[in-house]
Structures are given as structure tokens and as C-alpha cells.
Amino acid sequence: MPHSFPSTGWVESLVAILNEDERYAHVARGWEGDLLFEIHPDGDGPGVGQGVQRVYLDLWHGRCRSGSFHEVGSLNVPKAAFSMLATKAQFLRILSGELDPMQAMLTRKLQVVGSMGYILRNVPVVLDFVRCCRRVELPGQPTG
Amino acid sequence: MPRYLLAHNIASMYEDQDEWVRDWGGLRKRARGAATWLASWYCAETNRLYCEWEAPDLASIKACFTSIELDMAPIASMEEVVHMDPAWLD
Numbered sequence: 001m002p003h004s005f006p007s008t009g010w011v012e013s014l015v016a017i018l019n020e021d022e023r024y025a026h027v028a029r030g031w032e033g034d035l036l037f038e039i040h041p042d043g044d045g046p047g048v049g050q051g052v053q054r055v056y057l058d059l060w061h062g063r064c065r066s067g068s069f070h071e072v073g074s075l076n077v078p079k080a081a082f083s084m085l086a087t088k089a090q091f092l093r094i095l096s097g098e099l100d101p102m103q104a105m106l107t108r109k110l111q112v113v114g115s116m117g118y119i120l121r122n123v124p125v126v127l128d129f130v131r132c133c134r135r136v137e138l139p140g141q142p143t144g
Numbered sequence: 145m146p147r148y149l150l151a152h153n154i155a156s157m158y159e160d161q162d163e164w165v166r167d168w169g170g171l172r173k174r175a176r177g178a179a180t181w182l183a184s185w186y187c188a189e190t191n192r193l194y195c196e197w198e199a200p201d202l203a204s205i206k207a208c209f210t211s212i213e214l215d216m217a218p219i220a221s222m223e224e225v226v227h228m229d230p231a232w233l234d
Binding site for chain 1: 186
């Protein structure tokens with residue numbers, strides 16, 4: 001079932017995928033660190049702070065212990081070890097496979113707050129996480 | 145132009161995205177003269193970075209690196225290689 005990004009349905013679908021994906025469980029078995037997507041409106045660069053939607057994912061040793069979607073202005077957004085900031089358009093380019101996540105980080109289209117060293121040392125985990133994100137079907141875009 | 149494959153053992157990793165982007169951007173600019181940085185592959189399991197270069201000689205590649213970059217990613221090996229493309233078989 002398709003879910004728009006970002007939305008509660010998209011997060012719930014991703015959490016289910018992460019927790020049933022054997023490859024992710026194996027690749028990410030050593031991963032410790034929750035993650036926050038900060039999704040900025042298109043045309044509004046990361047860091048501005050207005051109109052930001054957020055997705056929180058508690059990723060721990062190959063599992064996703066919880067996930068939540070936070071609309072603009074939500075006050076109860078958990079702090080995370082890693083934050084990834086981008087416009088909605090750039091997130092969608094990554095989710096559709098149009099933009100490589102490493103390229104997105106190296107060109108700052110995706111800004112990372114948190115230990116870049118940990119991210120780089122765990123690149124296979126990051127890439128497999130993105131593979132799982134791409135499994136969530138978006139409206140008008142069937143996933144393989 | 146000869147091609148070379150360099151293997152770097154990563155001694156220390158960038159902890160800040162801006163530092164990583166700035167340093168690699170600087171190397172990209174320096175690697176547009178006699179030597180050209182063509183591509184890189186990182187192996188997380190061995191913490192090694194493999195880089196493909198095109199250059200007249202090894203010295204022109206070495207000249208592209210700052211001492212800090214070589215401290216962070218010392219060169220473990222530099223080998224002249226020959227490019228072969230599987231697509232040639234199509």
C-alpha cells in the first residue's frame with residue numbers, strides 16, 4: 001500500500017520492513033544510534049527551522065525499536081544521535097533511487113548532524129537502511 | 145595516460161561532514177592538473193579506500209595530497225593498472 005512521504009503510514013511501513021528484513025538485521029547488527037530526518041519544505045534550505053516535518057527512528061542492532069512522524073510545530077520530537085536534514089524534494093530523490101545517498105552527503109544535499117565518522121565507518125548499514133526505505137511504496141511509484 | 149590504483153589505510157575518519165566535504169573538495173581541485181582523480185571505493189570491513197587515478201607518474205599523484213590528508217589516509221600501495229571494460233565484450 002502506498003504511503004506519502006513523510007507520513008505516519010510511511011514510518012509505520014518502514015518500521016515493519018526494517019524489522020522483517022533479514023539482510024538489514026545482519027548488516028546493521030552492530031548499529032547503535034537513533035535517527036531523525038528533518039524534512040524541509042522545497043525551496044526552504046535546511047537549517048531555516050520553519051515548516052519542518054520530522055521522522056524519528058530508534059535504530060538498534062539491526063532492529064527499529066520505534067518510529068514516529070512529527071508534523072510541523074510538533075513539540076515532542078525525541079533527540080537523536082544522528083540528524084539528517086534535506087528538503088522534501090531531495091529526500092524523495094534519494095528514496096526514488098534518483099540520488100545516491102553518498103553523493104547526497106558529499107554534496108551537502110543531505111546534511112548530517114552527528115558523528116560523520118560513525119556514519120562513514122558504517123556505510124554499508126546506511127546504504128542498506130536506504131534500501132529498506134526504498135521498499136516503502138510511494139504514491140505512483142511501485143517499489144521492486 | 146597511465147592509470148594508477150592507490151590503496152589508503154584509513155587512520156582517522158572525518159567526524160564532521162563539513163570537514164569531509166571541504167577536504168575532498170580541495171583534493172578534487174588539486175587533482176585536475178597533471179593528475180586526475182577518477183573514482184574511489186571505500187571498504188568498511190577493512191577500512192581501506194581505493195582510488196583510481198590517471199597521471200603521467202606517481203609523483204604527480206602524491207603532489208595532490210596535503211600532509212594532513214596523508215596522515216589521515218596513508219598510502220598503503222600505489223600500482224599502475226590497465227583499464228579493461230566488460231562492456232567491450234558486448
